[in-house]
Amino acid sequence: MDIMNIRKREFPITESKVFLNHAAVSPIPARSAEAIKRFVEDKVKAQLTRDSDNLEYWWNKIINAKKLFSMLIGAKENEIAFIPNTTFGLNLIAQMIPYKADSNVVTNTLEYISNVIVWLKLREKGIEVRIVKDIDGKISIDSLEKNIDNATAVVAIGQVCWYNGFRHDLKAISEIAHERGSLLAVDGIQAVGNMKINVEKDEIDFLSAGSYKWLLGPSGAGFLYIREELIDELNPPILSEESIDPEAYRKCLYEEFALFDLKYSAGIGKYQVTHVNDLAYVGVEESMRLILDFGIENIEERIKLLDDYLIDRLLECGCKLQTPLGENEHHAIVNFKVKDIDRLLDFLSKNGIIVSKRVGGIRVSPHFYNTEEEIDRFIDALKMAYA
Ligand SMILES: Cc1ncc(COP(=O)(O)O)c(C=O)c1O
Incomplete structure (x- = not known):
């Protein structure tokens, strides 16, 4: 694919501006805007309920967004949940991990506000929060290693630093974390869409990312990756209808009240927000196709x-x-x-x-x-x- 054609076809902003600000909020490609427009037009005609002709088309597109995201990070499709944004996902991760009285968590001074506050909040529960200081805009593996011990529940790292671009060696960090029995949680918003990520190879346990930066999507379409083995082992700190046993849901909806006990649904859906921002996912699905087509x-x-x-x-x-x-x-x-x-x-x-x-x-x-x-x-x- 030729860059000049892509600029002309997908990024009309290039005609009037030099946009070098994708770490903030990016323009969405024209094809993504067109898909959203078509979706809105269908919504005007029908409510996209069961009776709508195009429901299946749009729903498949929304679900396909998970598949494309999983391809970009080397995960399986059933390891990805829809969430509104990165910070929401980081909150979920911080609250779903089981802590002990002497647990600590490790983050660092190169993280964006979101990947610090969700951990600082744990101090309210008596959890120790260690913030490793950068030196000259870098966090050394050594300094992390000194702070991760057998009581470290989780190490929280952004793959690419939001303000200076420092790139962490996630493989090296996950090796240290796992050796000491801790989990690795990654803030991926400054990396997914601009570099190849492989959660399996780098042994990442969680990754949260919104899509309005490097994924060239609209706001409100985020993704949470949870490593397969952890999906059943852990439980979500907040719930949606999708979090519960589908049989109880069905019974309540169509027959009678059936919620005397909380039974979780199986699989990634239990962590997922229901009634997602469908327009935003339709948009980012197109954007991710552009990204994957280019490679x-x-x-x-x-x-x-x-x-x-x-x-x-x-x-x-x-x-x-x-x-x-x-x-x-x-x-x-x-x-x-x-x-x-x-x-x-x-x-x-x-x-x-x-x-x-x-x-x-x-x-x-x-x-x-x-x-x-x-x-x-x-x-x-x-x-x-x-x-
Ligand atoms: C590294 C990083 N994490 C998280 C966020 C916040 O993302 P969201 O709006 O998707 O919660 C930002 C926003 O700039 C960011 O740069």
Whole structure:
């Protein structure tokens, strides 16, 4: 697939803006918007209840979103639950793990707010929360290893750091965690859609991700992966109709009250929110098809090329990077320090260039459909702003 065709067909934003802000909220491809529009039109005609002609078509599309997500992270389809967003999934994970009185959990200072607060809340139950400090924007395996012990219930890590792009070695972390009897929970929103992930190979126990960043989907369509063996072993902290035994549900709905005991349904459905944001899943299903058609390995490779090009150009300009530059130490997100950030952001925005201010620097996050020419335009604007 040719990048120029993809830009023209799917990303009309490229005609008017240089959008380098996929770590924030991304534009959705035209094909995803078209699918949502068709779905809305059908909803206007029918309620998409049992009698609607197209129910099966749309429902299959929504269910297919799980399949496509599972392909992107190397999971099985029956290990994926629909959830509204990343933070919701992280909350579920934090609350479903069985803790002992002396349990601790380990997170770190490179995590986004969501992947800290859900763990800090556990302090209300007397659980120790260890926050490993980064050094120069990096978390070393050594520093994690020193904090993970036999009482560590879970290690919480974002695959790619939300503000500087630091890329954790999940395989190395899961080995340490599992050796000490703890679980590995991954915040995947800054990685799924921009790099190949393999939950099986990296032995990840949980992964939560929304889809409005690198998956190029709308808000409200999130995914929670739970490793197969844990699905039955654990129970959800909050329930939906899908969480309960389908026979009790059926009886209650059609015959008589039948809920004198709580019996869970089998499988991933028990963790799932019912009556999901169907429009959003229809949209992200299309977006993920685009991603998979282009190939996630190709996307990872292209983003690396764009990042390397951007880093070289920033270094040429004498910018101080907050992104660690070692081999395999970063991915997708580049952050550099500047003085007068707000003035720069304003200048860039007036020139149609979209990036973000994060943690004392400018965060630039190109996706596969961006080009080196767009990076050049960004660098030229940067030079002009300080001329
Ligand atoms: C790493 C990370 N985790 C979680 C979130 C919040 O995601 P959601 O809105 O899907 O809960 C963000 C948002 O920026 C993020 O960057």
